[in-house]
Amino acid sequence: MPFLSYPRALELKNELRETNAEVITMENENYAEGISRFSSSCEKEAGAIVRVTSTDEVSKVVSFATKRHIPFVVQGGGFNTSGSSSTFGGIVINLSKMSQITVDPGAKTVFVQGGAIWEDVDKVSATFGLAIVGCTMNHTSVGGTALGGGYGWLTGRYGLIIDNLLSARLVLADGRIVTVSMTENPDLFWAVRGAGQGFGVTTEFVFKAYPQTDPVFGGLLYFTADRLSQIVHFANEFEERSTGIEGFLFGFTGSLLMQETVVFVVTFYNGSRSAAEKFFEPILSLKPVVNEIEMMPYPKMNTILNRAAEFGGRKSLGGSNIVLPLNVKSVEEVYRDFDTIMKTFPRVSESFVVFELLPYIELIKVPNEATAFANRGKYYNAASIFRWHDPELDPKMRSLQQDMMNKIGRRAGVARSEEMNQGVGVYANYAGHEANATELFGDNLPRLQTLKMQYDPDNVFKKWHDMFLHTSVH
Ligand SMILES: Cc1cc2nc3c(=O)[nH]c(=O)nc-3n(C[C@H](O)[C@H](O)[C@H](O)COP(=O)(O)OP(=O)(O)OC[C@H]3O[C@@H](n4cnc5c(N)ncnc54)[C@H](O)[C@@H]3O)c2cc1C
Known part of the structure; x- marks a missing residue:
């Protein structure tokens, strides 16, 4: 070019x-x-x-x-x-200068310009006692996350970010400006909810908001690896005990603090301290080496992980999925694989792999074909961010990450589940270009392609995921 x-x-x-x-x-x-x-x-x-x-x-x-x-x-x-x-x-x-946020407290809606970041959305909504489903790391932008689906701490209660999208304003490939909603351009509204990056520039969003009573219970815990099996046991019971107001993330990261690969846990409970402590008792009693749990406002909850993913260094985000119950030995094997990578390569300790137990109760109430987003099912996302510094390591780190995420999916994901015909098992916002359009959009792909021919026939919006690229490259 x-x-x-x-x-x-x-x-x-x-x-x-x-x-x-x-x-x-x-x-x-x-x-x-x-x-x-x-x-x-x-x-x-x-x-x-x-x-x-x-x-x-x-x-x-x-x-x-x-x-x-x-x-x-x-x-x-x-x-x-x-x-x-x-x-x-x-x-x-x-879009960074298009960051205006306006709340209509009566209608419980939040208007957000396409370049706003979640941190500002959280703060402005909170001044009205409201919250919307946003990202667990709120330094990310609304546009990129919302258009691909969007998971947050409130997903268990209210579904995905797109499930709370009421309307959006888009600039199409030919420069036309359109509004999309259930009643205006409903076909494009369908596409925008899960594949929006492929259809235009979204400059405005209107989201549904909910009353939020603060504080919430949450924070980060670090454990030594010998606690991993008990953490997996807790995860395996999470689904039965959850009512949708909780969230539970656990995973591994290199830690300079502890000179070894640690097991981290992030807890979220949208309720009182006493109820939260009862829910997370099996975890809290495991004597974490670091315990940063506190009662905090919901906007703060969405900032606590930002420091784990700051600008700088070379990075790759990868995704997969897990079905409960997890096999302890398989998870321990992921730990060992990850630990080996941490010990083998220089300056990679800020990498992490995470299993994200954000309840799917609300998410699966919406059928996969109801929106372009095709990742709804009785499973959870797994993700990793690998971070390194030497450009010569680019191919190595990417292939190690890919192998790890593929292995997680094979051993613990929907591939081994009897409910095969549910979601695709890949969150498009976590996937790189190793995933092809069929893998990401499943049965929704033909409809997406028809809409692409109508609204973007020259495929100018193809850099997120190319909806005409079928062939898997791995
Ligand atoms: C540290 C970190 C934390 C994350 N946390 C979460 C999380 O909690 N929940 C979750 O669901 N996902 C999460 N993700 C995944 C996240 O959704 C994607 O990485 C997303 O692409 C980031 O969007 P961005 O706008 O910040 O990035 P960008 O790189 O700016 O954009 C990503 C893609 O979206 C397109 N895009 C951005 N804005 C618009 C717009 N307004 N109109 C049209 N296209 C647009 C861009 O062209 C690009 O293709 C996280 C990712 C990272 C790296």
Whole structure:
């Protein structure tokens, strides 16, 4: 792909001269900041970065690019680790200045612009005593997470982020601005809920909000590896005991603090301390080495993991799934595999693998075919973020991670479940480009492809996951 030429960049600036959009090119001081991403492996030299401030400006940039066949990407929080919000030589539509949040307390709805981050949504909603389903790590952006499905601590109670999406405003490939909801453009609304990144630039969302009584019970615990079997036993009973107001994450990470690979646990209980302590008693009695549990406001709960995933270093996010009950020996084997990686490679200790027990009670009330999101079933996500520093390790770390996630899926996931015909078992927002469209969207793919032919026939929105790419590359 040719790098955006100087005359083209001038033309773009000229096109936007009467707007508030800022066009940043290589000679500008803030260019380095403009191409920085969560994973430094995704920092690519863009031809131009456009910091847009309105839907009309987005429409102008999309039309400018598509008419001239210039590739462009959309950047929310920049957390994608397969490079889908980066471009070498093309145009980045940076949504960070579109971060307005407005609450309608009477209607219990929250209006969010496409570039807002969850942290701000959590804070603004809380000032009205409300909360919406958002991300467990709230430095991520609303756009990238919501459009692919979206899991959070409130998922057990209210479902996915998209299950609480009432309407959205989109700029389509031809620059048209449309509103989508159950009554307006319902076909596109179906697609946006789970595959929205492939259909346009979403500049506005309206979400359903719920009264939230703070504080909630939550925090991080570290254990030595000898506690793992008891933690797995607790996980195996979680499903029977959960009423949907709890969340339980556990996994492994390298720890400089303890000089070994530790088992971490994150607890969440949307209720009183006494009820929470009763629920998590089997875990709390295991004598954690570090215990950061406290009663805290819901917005704070969504910040406690942010420090585990900060910008910097090369990274890869990978996903799989698990079905309960877990086999203790299989989980111990994952621990050993992960521990070996931590001991073998330099500066990888900030990596982690996590099993995410966010109750699926509400999530599976919606059929897989009701939205483009096809990952609904009686199972949970497993995820990992591998972090390293040496670019020469890129292929090695990615393949080790892929092997680990595949193994988790094979040994503990829906592949071994009798309920095979449920969800696809891959969360598209956790998957890299190793997963193909059939794996991600299952039976929903043909409908998505038909809609793509209608709304994006040239497939300009293909960098998140290409809906016409069927062939598995692994
Ligand atoms: C540290 C970390 C924590 C995470 N926590 C959670 C979690 O709790 N729950 C969960 O469900 N997922 C979680 N994820 C996965 C997350 O949903 C994806 O990584 C998501 O892609 C991040 O979106 P972003 O906008 O921040 O990143 P970006 O890289 O900016 O965007 C990701 C993709 O979405 C597209 N995009 C972004 N905004 C828009 C928009 N407004 N319109 C159209 N396309 C857009 C981009 O073009 C890109 O293809 C987490 C990921 C990380 C790395």
